[in-house]
Amino acid sequence: MSDLRLLGLSGSLRRESNNTALLRTLQDSMPADIELSVKTLHGIPLYDQDLENRGTPRAVVELRVEIAASDGLVICSPEYNCGMPGVLKNALDWASRPASASPMKGKPVLIVTSSPAFTGGVRAQAHLREVLTGMLARVIVWPQVVIAGVHGKVQNGRVADETTVQFLHEAVGGLAAEISLLRRSLA
Numbered sequence: 269m270s271d272l273r274l275l276g277l278s279g280s281l282r283r284e285s286n287n288t289a290l291l292r293t294l295q296d297s298m299p300a301d302i303e304l305s306v307k308t309l310h311g312i313p314l315y316d317q318d319l320e321n322r323g324t325p326r327a328v329v330e331l332r333v334e335i336a337a338s339d340g341l342v343i344c345s346p347e348y349n350c351g352m353p354g355v356l357k358n359a360l361d362w363a364s365r366p367a368s369a370s371p372m373k374g375k376p377v378l379i380v381t382s383s384p385a386f387t388g389g390v391r392a393q394a395h396l397r398e399v400l401t402g403m404l405a406r407v408i409v410w411p412q413v414v415i416a417g418v419h420g421k422v423q424n425g426r427v428a429d430e431t432t433v434q435f436l437h438e439a440v441g442g443l444a445a446e447i448s449l450l451r452r453s454l455a
């Protein structure tokens with residue numbers, strides 16, 4: 269069994285998503301002591317408190333269970349209109365409930381944004397940071413991973429640019445270090 273169980277969430281539902289490709293590349297190349305599962309957000313209904321009061325939808329229960337079972341999250345997201353995509357915000361809204369005891373509370377999270385633009389989704393990065401902090405997640409402050417020109421770095425569903433792969437690995441290393449620190453402080 270791996271020492272560290274990470275859950276990767278993609279902010280894009282697109283079949284050929286570059287952001288999902290970033291996660292798949294990481295998943296394929298994790299060291300033996302780290303397991304990374306990749307999840308897309310298909311099937312998560314729109315947040316509706318009436319729906320929640322009637323009983324949490326199965327896809328949301330699964331999302332919450334997977335988040336709770338993980339030691340940390342890697343969120344890879346595009347930027348839509350200067351923020352995170354609604355699909356991702358919606359899933360995070362579901363995951364942030366119940367507010368005082370949600371699976372997001374205290375969860376270490378690494379944010380990765382990417383875009384074909386040279387700005388690399390930097391505004392979605394800031395948006396995610398604010399929203400995740402609002403639900404009391406432990407956002408990794410360094411490094412902030414912003415990948416510009418991502419369409420030129422992905423081929424056949426995987427990252428083909430070695431510098432980008434190395435950058436992603438360093439970032440996951442930062443997340444792993446934060447989780448170790450947290451474990452030591454709780455021991």
Ligand SMILES: Cc1cc2nc3c(=O)[nH]c(=O)nc-3n(C[C@H](O)[C@H](O)[C@H](O)COP(=O)(O)O)c2cc1C
Nearest residue numbers: 280282285286287346347348349350383384385389
């Ligand atoms: C509705 C919409 C809004 C977008 N807004 C932005 C934006 O504000 N900044 C940006 O860099 N790219 C923007 N894009 C382009 C996305 O970064 C691009 O489609 C990206 O490849 C999507 O990520 P994916 O490959 O993981 O699906 C937008 C795309 C869509 C569909």
